[in-house]
Amino acid sequence: MLVDNQLTQPRVSMLGTTHLLFEAPGDFDLTNQRRIWTLTRVVSAWPGVREAAPCMTNVMLTFDTPPEDPDRIEEQLVAAWNVAEPDQTEGRVVDVPVIYGGEYGPDLHEIAAHAKLPPEEVVRLHTESRMIVFAVGSHPGNVYLGGLDPRIAMPRRKVPRIRAEAGTVSIGGFQGGMGGTVGPSGWNWLGRTTLPVFDPHQDPPALLAPGDIVRFRAERVIL
């Protein structure tokens, strides 16, 4: 059984002395996420804030030097959140071809068993989900996607595995994902795209940005 950590009040917590996490209350949905994007833009301009990195209905602030009075920042953040309207920017629509199953998506059958659906149906629900880039993060170019059909949600694995290839398309809890570079991952691997998701010599280096709409297309399904 998956229990979402839904908050009733905004929560602000220091991560050490130069990082702070703001977590929005309410549902894990696009409206709240659009408000996070607005909040991110606002706080990025605050003095002393080096960067604001939005993630899933939350945003992490990084500071050049430790803030003297985190309580005051907390008050300012909550006030800024309370007036933050959903960001209305139209994202780009990006088609992403995926090979599902086989060595590309070794967890397809496990996801199907968990969802009590045939694997073909899992692929159909995934390609028909209207997935939006909620955040870029974790590792270079990696995207977190909202809009996953809840019927194919699946908890993260108990122990992360060592090597997910670049372009791995996966499911972690209620979230969709697509990896930008090779490395370990605790998510469930559904398939893989050949699109270059990250390039350090480009500015910005990531293919996708928050708000972009991803349309997964089944190039091939290996059962």
Added chain:
Amino acid sequence: MIEVVDIAPLASVQDLGRAPYLRYGVSYSGVMDRLALLAGNVMLGNADDLAGVEMQAFPCRFRFREATDFAVTGAGCTVTLDDAPVLPWWAGRAEAGQVLTIAAPRRGARAYLAVAGGIDVPVILNSRSTQFRGAFGGHEGRWLQAGDVLPVGTTEGTLAAPGFGAQPPDAALPADFAPDDLQPNTTAVRVLTAGEYELFTEESQQRFWATGWKISGQSNRAGFRLLGQPLDFAKRLEMRSHGIVPGIVQVPPSGEPIIQMSDAHTAGGYPKIATVIEPDLWRLAQAPLGSRLRFVPVAYKDALVAVRQAEAWVASLRRLSGQYRSLCATGRRP
């Protein structure tokens, strides 16, 4: 230029880290022991953010193609320049052709080679640090190998013999916050409790503080996996992914904590019980695999005091270094 004559695995070119690219998923990277590289740069009169070589296994041997000022900091290693011993935390001068050998440490885990002018690899996304996950930055985006030749930046002024030493941070910044019952071979680090501390049973919260957590052999620059009796959750939640940084102590469902380090992901979803404060991250970096860690709770204001103590140590080193180098510049023998 410096030739890598011989090198044990897991050495890399690093600076103080890459920012601000967390929002593209690009981690800080950078040295594990920030104070050690910073000290090396300060002793050589470098800008603070120049790159050096981080060594995590030994021995390592480098040949200087030109006369070069250098400093070796971090772990207490046996260091020789050709056959002459070099003290740890010493800044000195190597002549063209001399070979510097850094052997296994008797104390600590990671050693740093800084050179005047810095290791001059290209700056990518604002940093010279190696980003292993993205295979870019540092020297060709990878670990160093024997035969690599590292470019050195230009610099003004030189250090006259014999050079000078610094008091290492483990002497200058003693762990006087450590609990009285600290066992041998155990490093104490200060932490702030984190967002999900309350998710753990009271018994597990107590055990988190009381346990000497063993650093697993599966630990690396990305994270330290800790071994001990697993912690129990009072309540299990599927977290929404959120930003994470070096020092965060996460607890995956297995119940054994993982501390995020320099190559940590920029976001994660495991519950976090605590965060090691920045001025103690170097203590983690110098804790060998197989040794143990104790977590000590600290209030935010006391964490700020620790930040200032570390800054004061760097400032005093900056003064000492400035004095020594101005003596060298006036031609007087220090």
